[in-house]
Amino acid sequence: MPIKDLRGCKVLVVDDSEANVDIMVDALGDDYDVSVAMDGHAALEAIYESPPDLILLDILMPGLDGYEVCRRLKAEATTAGIPVIFLTAMSEVGDKTRGFKLGAVDYITKPFEVLEVQARLKTHLSLVLASREQKQQNEILEEKVQERTRELLLTQDVIIHSLTTLCETRDDETGGHILRTQFYVDTLAKRLLSNSPYTGQLDLDMIRLFFKSAPLHDIGKVGVPDAILFKPGPLTQREFAIMQGHCELGRRTLENSEKLFLDKNIPSFLVHAKDIAHTHHERWDGSGYPRGLAGEEIPLSGRIMALADVYDALISKRAYKQPSTHDQAADIITQQIGSHFDPVLVEAFLAVQNEFQAIANRFADPEQKPPMPDSREWPPQNAKRQGPASP
Template structure:
């Protein structure tokens, strides 16, 4: 009986001028792929044009003589290499560096030190995307309507899964009610307002805003790990109880990280990474006094800084066993007073611009049994 034909391994070209990095990436990738290496930009160009051409290129940015930006610019001008996806692997972590790489045609941008599980997932995702593009281009095997149907189906499943996960935390906290819907709305409004500013226009694209909005659903998922006697306590916590309560941020982030390690779909990994940042860091404060890590300023991811304003605003205007609801104007005053200490001043400024929209969301998704108690904003 004939042996089954094994699928041919995809080929990945790794470009880095540091030998230790070439060894590291080789050991990580070789169990799954054919790996070729190049230690300079010129050798990378030659290897990319040689047969068999690589299916994906992992490209370092900081290299002597010819850096990664120059290499990708050359790759994209040559017909035989312009369709090879390129992932930047670099220690540069500024937004400007990432934007420049993406503008030059990079398919993805991963900062060092890399996390093996995330890198493998992103590599797999890029290879799957390339294979799908090749099928569509060369064989026209999938009609456009079928592709759109599958994308819609995938997103419906993703949305349903998120709602199911978020409901675990909501079900354990009888006070939250429509908190998830409201905070999603606030994050969406804040991100859209910031996107109108030149500084954020390239960062907060419609796709990114959609991801932030959906990921906000999971911000309190870690509450499933808090003991009932603390979570349900009808009053203020003791210092010891509060320390336990604060662990929900780390519990949520760790739970999402475990999900990332078992996921190989690029879109899902990117979404879960945002959800992990929100769950783990939305209680950090601009001045470094927050938890769990005491991050300062822009060390806190943008998605978590947006979530911080949304979460606190909703807590202020919602009635709890231990407090009455604040009016919209009172909540606005408190958030403005904490600009530069608890909150990112630029996000607070955006919040002040869209307070009317916040008021509309608060009114639309009131908790059961609540009446409209919020004064309209001035």
């Protein structure tokens, strides 16, 4: 780095010898902003008041010696990064080692050559400026990454909102079901994160993606004919087979959306959405659909969604049934441990069932459709409550 780039750098010379100070000022004053201190206490006061870019520090001084001054500087976050070069007549290896252990970057032995001092200062100040420039570049890069992340989060929300709105056009009653199951999934996953055999498989970022993805679990129902989707009575075997197809259709729909909208170099949040849509009707014992997966073959997100979906279906009024109470729903879920549901998830559900009840009550009123959650607010606190669930 050219020396002209270093002009204006602040150098503090600390030495109790006026002769040494005069030599340093003469040698460095034309190139740098040089200040001086004649003892350790004065040096610390000057440094805290106006931190220099580099310190030339004598070791043998009355009061606070250079070692103690250096130790105090390195112990404080605001001054730890200032490079210290020791100036001393002490030339033993042990003396130098002690200085380096305290955090000094270099060691100049008295009597010193002016040209050597100038060369060493130039080297270390160049490193200081290079480090600052790198830090600035990193901050700029981090800001760009954050901006890109915000854009991706917005894109995710737009996709979720668009696809969920598509679901709601088929059924006016799905809004409350979407919000309730979203919060059930969040509550259950957080319980698993804090205390379960699956703790190591989860983190808050993943749970956040589960929360975002949950509204898309039934998106495949857009391909189910109205006569089947809204049938008030039991489905025939053929009709039920068509209804089962919504899992595969949901997976394909989300896969196509993923290909169209998302950056191919960034892992997609729709990976979880696809798993949820595709596997939320699988059963722990392998008797579910569409693939008959069993146990941990079923993605954890799908197992969580399955319990949340069934609970909400049980407590919700449908065209063909009255709602169950919470206790009735909890009993049914408990009876299906190891058959329909993962035993670990049922245990977690029972531990947080009061929260499930609160969520069901919170989003039970059929006042108006709730807004889609904002990526900046997770879980959303301003969602309006909504009515009964869809078939």
